[in-house]
Amino acid sequence: MPASPALFRRPGLVAQIVIGLVAGIVLALLSPRAGAAVGLLGTIFVSALKAVAPVLVLVLVAASVATHRHGEKTGIKPVLALYLVGTVLAALIGVAASFMFPTVLDLRAPAEASLAPPGGIGEVLRTLVLKIFDNPVNALVQGNYIGLLAWGAGLGFALRHATEGTRQALADLATAITWLVRLVIRLAPLGVFGIVASVLAESGLGALQAYAQLLGVLVGAMLFVALVANPLIVFAVTRRNPYPLVLTCLRESGITAFFTRSSAANIPVNLELCRKLGLDEETYSIAIPLGATINMAGAAITISVLSLAAVHTLGIPVDLPTALLLSVVAAIGACGASGVPGGSLLLIPLACGLFGISDDIAMQVVAIGFIVGVVQDSAETALNSSTDVVFVAAVSRREADRASAG
Structure with missing residues (x-):
């Protein structure tokens, strides 16, 4: 009996990424030197994503605003509201997890003197505002991306008064860059293969054993947000079963973000996923880049958990009002975390300052954060990035339901 043609079909992108993941693990175990060598593939993939993402955001936002029809809803405000609610809720969950499973650290790790954490919330917010007025x-x-969003929106508004041909040319340019993005995303299996092989070959996982409980609290809180808190928010918005959407976003966006460890690099992946889900382009073309900057549930958890680990280590008592204040500070600070690997760790000294913990001790906690970052930062980015699409899709589907009902 002849074999089914389906057996020989090319597997989907997610399946190819899983194959790349397994191949990377096998190569690193069999030959660490070869595993380190193929790390170049991962570097090229992440660099390509980071190279194309800024241009994509600028052109896509400008094209969306320029071609927007007056009176048409974009859904940005409700998406921003979900970003805020989700980040604060994640910070609260991180605080609760830290009190349920208090972690004590060995603070003999050397402080990283070359890092320069912000001096306070005011400095974080000031930096965010200044980014808006950055040179394009x-x-x-x-x-x-905050600056690119501002420039893209400004160009889009200015080009609303341009000729139809000019606006169409801008839309065609956005389509061309989107095509390039899809081409880069097709390289994801090779990129994941190189990243996994090089990370396991160079650092391994043995260094993480001493911090198993800390990692358990961090990853456990992030999984709770991804599989419980986010679905509850989606259900409250859409009144539908949230898990098909949540699991799709974790599979299509979360897996890639886990390995790139950069919300900014995952912007093209999220934009492509939104397109596949049939969402409103005028909403997601702005909301996704914005989410990569301010929707930081994973970062809020990291800041809360690591700060309270330092508190528990030093035996500092914490009352409920202070814990709630920490949640707010972590949420605001997370919005200022850069969309690059380890961006949230530099906000830990800011949160530790609430408890009078010195910068010297706080930077030792940051150093520990970099040690566990092999897993922590990957899980954090996967949660941050996949949540962007989850919330945008929830709002888009609610608006679609209302339109069909009306």
């Missing part, structure tokens, strides 16, 4: 060329080079 510098914003492209530095990957400043």
